[in-house]
Amino acid sequence: MPQDSLAYALKQASTLVAGVLEGGNLTDGYEAMLSANPSWPDATRGAVRDLTWSTLREFGRGDAVLRHYLHKPLPTYLHALLLVALYRLEQRPAQSHTLVDQAVEAAAAEVPALKGVINGVLRNVLRETMKLEGWRDADIEARYACPRWWIERVRYDHPADWEAILQAGNLHPPMxxxxxxxxxxxxxxxxxxxxxxxxxxxxxxxxxxxxxxxxxxxxxxxxxxxxxxQDAGAQWAAQWLGAVDGERVLDACAAPGGKSAHLLERADIDLTALELDPTRAARVRTNLDRLGLAARIKVADCRRLNTWWDGEPFDRILADVPCSASGVVRRHPDIKWLRRNEDIPRFAAQQAEILDALWQTLAPGGTMLYVTCSVFDEENRRQIDAFLARHPDAETHAIDASDSRSLPPTADHDGFYYARLRKLR
Incomplete structure (x- = not known):
């Protein structure tokens, strides 16, 4: 199968999608595939990436159609192949017959005994094209390309603009x-x-x-x-933290290093960059080196102060905490397949632990900027309300006259939440 053929791109994209359907991380899977195929030309790399990412952004749309044709489960690879093929058919209907032939070839390369199933389903789809949009419109997950629980959370948290947030999360990301x-x-x-x-x-x-x-x-x-x-929404972090020359600053969850670098580009500060994962910490170093910047990089869990903190308080802390990443889902569309509603309280509990630990390291009068790339209130406004209730020595330090800033995803930037806190004593 030639590497520049559509069948080859379909096969590789379906392998990646199948990995996600089985619970794997898309970025890890894609990087492993690139490492195994260093000779891929740019066109092949681009085709595989576009087919994979776009199929996963279209959460639920393919399944809303396949439910009408599949009466028993297929092997995961073939199910993924049908999802990829349905995306391609929707985007390029004029090439439908070529697509079917190439999808059958991709099926034959992995599960030859079932290539007839792929041929039959796709040809039925072509014969009943007029029904497809009705099936998708009748399914809320297909209509908004998100899990039902995700839709309900966004609708509850953002009653005025929930549809715009969901739609923006399905766009191709800006650069x-x-x-x-x-x-x-x-x-x-x-x-x-x-x-x-x-x-x-x-x-x-x-x-x-x-x-x-x-x-x-x-x-x-x-x-x-x-x-x-660096996403435009993320570039507010260094500005709103407001570090100035001579200050001692902590970036508590630093990888891959973009916000650390921005802080160092703006002021002559003494920066400590923490990262839990050694491999990701190495990326911080690589990014700083390219920019001619220097920081104290430590591999540690920011919640375990005895493993990294020397007892000297920080003037400012950037707490860009782990979260659901629901505001950057268009860059990481596997999140929609992998996240579960019950994950959100677990993220919120971890965020609370991080805030409580880091608050001990902040000097009186110091500033902490809390950041997530989430659109869910449980990780954002409600998290900060709970923190203020636990810490009478904390107050919000307004950002542009607001207690906090919620940046929903748009065509210009991803979705972020910012809250600035000041330590009173």
Whole structure:
């Protein structure tokens, strides 16, 4: 099977989707596949990624159709292949007959005895195309491409704009750049992008939003550390923490290092970057090295103070805590398949432990910025309300006249929540 064929891309994408359906992490699976296929041309890499990520963003849409044709479970790979093929059919109906032939070839490569099932289902789909949208509209998970519990949480937490949040979470993610203020100006980077034929515009917080994503190799100044790729919503963190020269600062959950780097680009601070996972901690070091920045990097659980804290309090703490990642689901669409409603209280409990531990290391008068990439209130506003109730020495420090800032996902940025806290004594 040629590597540049649609059948090959379908086969590889279906393998990745099947891994997610069986509980695996998409990023890990994709990186392992790339490592096993170092000779893939860019076109193959791009085709596999697009088919995989887009199929997973379309949570529930394929299953809403397959329920009408499958009367008993298929092997996971074949089920995944049908999901990928249905996505491709919806996007490129003019190529439907070619798609069916290539999907059958992809099935034959793995489960030849059942290739006829794939052929039969897809040809039935082509004959009954007019019914498909009705089946999808009748299924709420297919309509919003999210699990039912997810839809209900967002609707409850955001009654005024829940549909817009769900729809934004299914878009292709934007690509934004952060300028390394120690090495370049926004004007210089914008001019270099224009010269390179990469259309972009500057956002309110200085982030540069590209009109279309491009490989980092095409970005002028990337190799030299002039720019980094970082979502525009994430670029508020360093600004709202507000660290200034000479302060002792902690980034408590630092990997992959984008926010640590931004803090160091903005001020001459004494930064400690904590990360629980050694491999992810190494990525922090790699990113800082590319940008010519330095920090004290430690591998530790931020909740276990005796393993990393020297007893000297911090002036400012960035607590970008582990969360459901429901605000960045378009970048990590496997989350919609893997998360369960009962996971959210577990994240909230972990976040509370982190906040309570880190609060002990903050100096009186110091500032902590709490950050999640979640759209669920249990991890956001309700988390902060509970923290304030537990800690009479804490108060909110307004961000733009608001106690906190919720940034729902839009075409310009991912979804984030920010709350700034001040320690009174």
């Amino acid at each position: 934004s750049l952060r300028v390394n203020a120690r090495r370049a100006s926004g004007e210089d980077v914008s001019a270099a992008l224009e010269k390179a034929g990469i259309p972009a515009r500057k956002l309110e917080n200085g982030a540069i939003l590209l009109a279309h994503p491009v490989p980092v190799q095409r970005l002028p100044g990337f190799a030299e550390g002039l720019v980094s790729v």
